[in-house]
Amino acid sequence: TRVVLATRNEGKIVELRRILAEADQKTELVGLDEFPEIGEVAETGLTFAENALLKAHAIASASGLPAIADDSGLCVDALNGMPGVFSARWSGSHGDDATNLSLLLAQISDVPEGRRGAHFACAAAIALPSGEERVVEGTLAGSVIFAPRGTNGFGYDPIFVPEGEGRTTAEMQPGEKDAISHRGRAFRALVPVIRNLLDS
Ligand code: ITT
Numbered sequence: 001t002r003v004v005l006a007t008r009n010e011g012k013i014v015e016l017r018r019i020l021a022e023a024d025q026k027t028e029l030v031g032l033d034e035f036p037e038i039g040e041v042a043e044t045g046l047t048f049a050e051n052a053l054l055k056a057h058a059i060a061s062a063s064g065l066p067a068i069a070d071d072s073g074l075c076v077d078a079l080n081g082m083p084g085v086f087s088a089r090w091s092g093s094h095g096d097d098a099t100n101l102s103l104l105l106a107q108i109s110d111v112p113e114g115r116r117g118a119h120f121a122c123a124a125a126i127a128l129p130s131g132e133e134r135v136v137e138g139t140l141a142g143s144v145i146f147a148p149r150g151t152n153g154f155g156y157d158p159i160f161v162p163e164g165e166g167r168t169t170a171e172m173q174p175g176e177k178d179a180i181s182h183r184g185r186a187f188r189a190l191v192p193v194i195r196n197l198l199d200s
Protein backbone atom coordinates (compact mmCIF):
# COMPACT_ATOMS: atom_id res chain seq x y z
CA THR A 1 0.00 0.00 0.00
CA ARG A 2 1.17 3.52 -0.79
CA VAL A 3 1.05 5.83 2.21
CA VAL A 4 2.21 9.46 2.35
CA LEU A 5 4.70 10.41 5.04
CA ALA A 6 3.21 13.73 6.16
CA THR A 7 6.30 15.52 7.47
CA ARG A 8 8.91 17.94 6.13
CA ASN A 9 11.32 17.45 9.05
CA GLU A 10 14.43 15.73 7.61
CA GLY A 11 15.46 14.24 10.96
CA LYS A 12 12.05 12.61 11.33
CA ILE A 13 11.99 11.37 7.73
CA VAL A 14 15.28 9.52 8.23
CA GLU A 15 14.09 7.92 11.49
CA LEU A 16 10.59 7.08 10.26
CA ARG A 17 11.83 5.42 7.08
CA ARG A 18 14.23 3.34 9.18
CA ILE A 19 11.70 2.41 11.90
CA LEU A 20 8.94 1.55 9.44
CA ALA A 21 11.23 -0.39 7.09
CA GLU A 22 12.06 -2.63 10.03
CA ALA A 23 8.53 -2.97 11.45
CA ASP A 24 6.39 -3.01 8.32
CA GLN A 25 7.29 -4.51 4.93
CA LYS A 26 3.86 -3.89 3.41
CA THR A 27 3.72 -0.12 3.35
CA GLU A 28 5.39 1.91 0.60
CA LEU A 29 6.22 5.36 1.96
CA VAL A 30 5.68 8.26 -0.42
CA GLY A 31 7.43 11.54 0.47
CA LEU A 32 5.64 14.90 0.59
CA ASP A 33 8.08 16.02 -2.13
CA GLU A 34 5.85 14.08 -4.57
CA PHE A 35 3.10 16.60 -3.78
CA PRO A 36 4.78 20.02 -4.25
CA GLU A 37 1.36 21.68 -4.45
CA ILE A 38 0.54 20.81 -0.84
CA GLY A 39 1.34 23.72 1.50
CA GLU A 40 2.15 23.93 5.20
CA VAL A 41 -0.37 22.58 7.70
CA ALA A 42 -1.02 24.97 10.62
CA GLU A 43 -0.26 23.17 13.90
CA THR A 44 -2.93 24.76 16.04
CA GLY A 45 -3.51 21.82 18.40
CA LEU A 46 -2.66 21.89 22.09
CA THR A 47 -1.56 18.24 22.26
CA PHE A 48 0.77 16.02 20.25
CA ALA A 49 -2.15 13.76 19.30
CA GLU A 50 -4.25 16.68 18.09
CA ASN A 51 -1.44 18.03 15.92
CA ALA A 52 -0.50 14.63 14.50
CA LEU A 53 -4.14 14.08 13.49
CA LEU A 54 -4.39 17.59 12.02
CA LYS A 55 -1.38 16.91 9.79
CA ALA A 56 -2.49 13.40 8.81
CA HIS A 57 -6.01 14.55 7.85
CA ALA A 58 -4.79 17.58 5.89
CA ILE A 59 -2.33 15.51 3.85
CA ALA A 60 -4.72 12.57 3.33
CA SER A 61 -7.41 14.82 1.92
CA ALA A 62 -4.96 16.86 -0.20
CA SER A 63 -3.17 13.79 -1.61
CA GLY A 64 -6.04 11.32 -1.81
CA LEU A 65 -3.82 8.69 -0.12
CA PRO A 66 -3.62 7.44 3.46
CA ALA A 67 -1.22 9.70 5.37
CA ILE A 68 0.87 9.12 8.46
CA ALA A 69 2.10 11.99 10.60
CA ASP A 70 4.37 12.52 13.60
CA ASP A 71 3.99 15.27 16.16
CA SER A 72 6.66 15.25 18.79
CA GLY A 73 8.68 17.31 21.20
CA LEU A 74 10.63 17.61 24.41
CA CYS A 75 8.74 18.27 27.68
CA VAL A 76 10.96 19.69 30.43
CA ASP A 77 9.77 19.33 34.05
CA ALA A 78 11.45 22.58 35.19
CA LEU A 79 9.55 24.43 32.42
CA ASN A 80 6.19 22.87 33.32
CA GLY A 81 6.30 20.61 30.27
CA MET A 82 7.44 23.22 27.77
CA PRO A 83 8.54 23.44 24.97
CA GLY A 84 6.22 20.45 24.30
CA VAL A 85 4.18 21.01 21.15
CA PHE A 86 6.19 24.20 20.59
CA SER A 87 9.53 22.35 20.39
CA ALA A 88 10.12 23.03 16.68
CA ARG A 89 9.44 26.78 17.05
CA TRP A 90 10.61 27.45 20.64
CA SER A 91 12.97 30.29 19.63
CA GLY A 92 10.47 31.72 17.17
CA SER A 93 12.08 30.40 14.01
CA HIS A 94 10.46 27.12 12.99
CA GLY A 95 12.85 24.23 12.54
CA ASP A 96 15.99 26.05 13.70
CA ASP A 97 17.23 23.18 15.88
CA ALA A 98 20.48 24.86 17.00
CA THR A 99 18.77 28.07 18.16
CA ASN A 100 15.92 26.20 19.85
CA LEU A 101 18.41 24.03 21.74
CA SER A 102 20.53 27.02 22.86
CA LEU A 103 17.49 28.90 24.12
CA LEU A 104 16.28 25.90 26.11
CA LEU A 105 19.71 25.39 27.71
CA ALA A 106 19.85 29.08 28.68
CA GLN A 107 16.37 28.94 30.21
CA ILE A 108 17.32 26.11 32.57
CA SER A 109 20.97 27.03 33.10
CA ASP A 110 20.43 27.47 36.88
CA VAL A 111 18.36 24.31 37.34
CA PRO A 112 20.61 21.87 39.24
CA GLU A 113 21.44 18.27 38.39
CA GLY A 114 18.67 16.10 39.79
CA ARG A 115 15.93 18.57 38.84
CA ARG A 116 16.52 18.41 35.10
CA GLY A 117 14.02 15.68 34.31
CA ALA A 118 12.34 15.69 30.89
CA HIS A 119 10.73 13.38 28.38
CA PHE A 120 10.43 13.15 24.64
CA ALA A 121 6.91 12.47 23.39
CA CYS A 122 5.67 11.39 19.97
CA ALA A 123 2.14 10.99 18.62
CA ALA A 124 1.94 8.78 15.53
CA ALA A 125 -1.22 9.22 13.49
CA ILE A 126 -2.77 7.76 10.36
CA ALA A 127 -5.72 9.25 8.50
CA LEU A 128 -7.50 7.98 5.40
CA PRO A 129 -9.05 10.20 2.71
CA SER A 130 -12.40 8.82 3.96
CA GLY A 131 -11.79 10.57 7.29
CA GLU A 132 -10.98 7.47 9.34
CA GLU A 133 -8.20 8.06 11.86
CA ARG A 134 -6.03 6.37 14.50
CA VAL A 135 -3.39 7.80 16.83
CA VAL A 136 -0.95 6.24 19.31
CA GLU A 137 1.74 7.77 21.54
CA GLY A 138 5.20 6.90 22.80
CA THR A 139 7.51 8.57 25.31
CA LEU A 140 11.14 8.40 26.41
CA ALA A 141 12.06 9.59 29.93
CA GLY A 142 15.42 11.15 30.77
CA SER A 143 17.08 14.43 31.64
CA VAL A 144 18.59 17.50 30.03
CA ILE A 145 22.36 17.95 30.44
CA PHE A 146 24.25 21.28 30.62
CA ALA A 147 26.11 21.27 27.29
CA PRO A 148 25.51 19.48 23.97
CA ARG A 149 27.24 16.17 23.20
CA GLY A 150 27.08 14.04 20.05
CA THR A 151 26.23 14.54 16.40
CA ASN A 152 23.67 11.83 15.58
CA GLY A 153 19.92 12.39 15.47
CA PHE A 154 18.44 15.90 15.32
CA GLY A 155 16.69 18.56 17.39
CA TYR A 156 17.32 18.30 21.13
CA ASP A 157 19.19 14.95 20.91
CA PRO A 158 22.61 16.47 21.87
CA ILE A 159 21.24 17.59 25.29
CA PHE A 160 19.00 14.64 26.22
CA VAL A 161 20.19 11.60 28.18
CA PRO A 162 17.66 8.76 28.56
CA GLU A 163 17.07 7.27 32.02
CA GLY A 164 19.63 4.57 32.78
CA GLU A 165 21.97 5.80 29.99
CA GLY A 166 25.22 7.76 30.14
CA ARG A 167 25.09 8.97 26.58
CA THR A 168 22.88 11.52 24.88
CA THR A 169 20.56 10.25 22.15
CA ALA A 170 22.92 12.09 19.76
CA GLU A 171 25.76 9.83 20.95
CA MET A 172 23.80 6.61 20.44
CA GLN A 173 23.81 4.58 17.23
CA PRO A 174 20.66 5.10 15.14
CA GLY A 175 19.32 1.61 15.88
CA GLU A 176 19.93 2.06 19.61
CA LYS A 177 17.89 5.25 19.66
CA ASP A 178 15.08 3.66 17.61
CA ALA A 179 14.86 0.73 20.03
CA ILE A 180 13.93 2.96 22.99
CA SER A 181 12.79 6.25 21.48
CA HIS A 182 9.36 7.88 21.73
CA ARG A 183 9.18 7.70 17.91
CA GLY A 184 10.24 4.04 17.75
CA ARG A 185 7.67 3.10 20.38
CA ALA A 186 4.85 5.11 18.82
CA PHE A 187 5.40 3.93 15.24
CA ARG A 188 5.99 0.29 16.11
CA ALA A 189 2.64 0.45 17.92
CA LEU A 190 1.04 2.14 14.90
CA VAL A 191 2.07 -0.59 12.43
CA PRO A 192 -0.58 -3.21 13.42
CA VAL A 193 -3.13 -0.42 13.63
CA ILE A 194 -2.27 0.65 10.06
CA ARG A 195 -2.56 -2.96 8.84
CA ASN A 196 -5.93 -3.37 10.52
CA LEU A 197 -7.26 -0.16 9.02
CA LEU A 198 -5.93 -0.74 5.49
CA ASP A 199 -6.72 -4.46 5.26
CA SER A 200 -10.29 -4.11 6.58
P1 ITT B 1 6.53 18.36 10.67
O1 ITT B 1 5.39 19.10 11.31
O2 ITT B 1 6.68 18.65 9.20
O3 ITT B 1 6.50 16.90 10.95
P2 ITT B 1 8.13 19.77 12.65
O4 ITT B 1 9.60 19.88 12.89
O5 ITT B 1 7.33 21.02 12.61
O6 ITT B 1 7.92 18.89 11.32
P3 ITT B 1 6.97 19.02 15.23
O7 ITT B 1 6.10 20.22 15.33
O8 ITT B 1 6.42 17.69 15.63
O9 ITT B 1 7.53 18.81 13.75
O10 ITT B 1 8.27 19.34 16.11
C1 ITT B 1 9.11 18.35 16.55
C2 ITT B 1 10.33 19.00 17.22
O11 ITT B 1 10.57 18.33 18.48
C3 ITT B 1 11.58 18.80 16.39
O12 ITT B 1 11.81 19.88 15.54
C4 ITT B 1 12.66 18.66 17.46
O13 ITT B 1 13.10 19.93 17.84
C5 ITT B 1 11.92 18.02 18.62
N1 ITT B 1 12.07 16.55 18.57
C6 ITT B 1 11.10 15.63 18.26
N2 ITT B 1 11.59 14.39 18.27
C7 ITT B 1 12.89 14.50 18.56
C8 ITT B 1 13.95 13.58 18.67
O14 ITT B 1 13.76 12.28 18.45
N3 ITT B 1 15.15 14.03 18.99
C9 ITT B 1 15.37 15.35 19.19
N4 ITT B 1 14.45 16.30 19.07
C10 ITT B 1 13.21 15.89 18.76
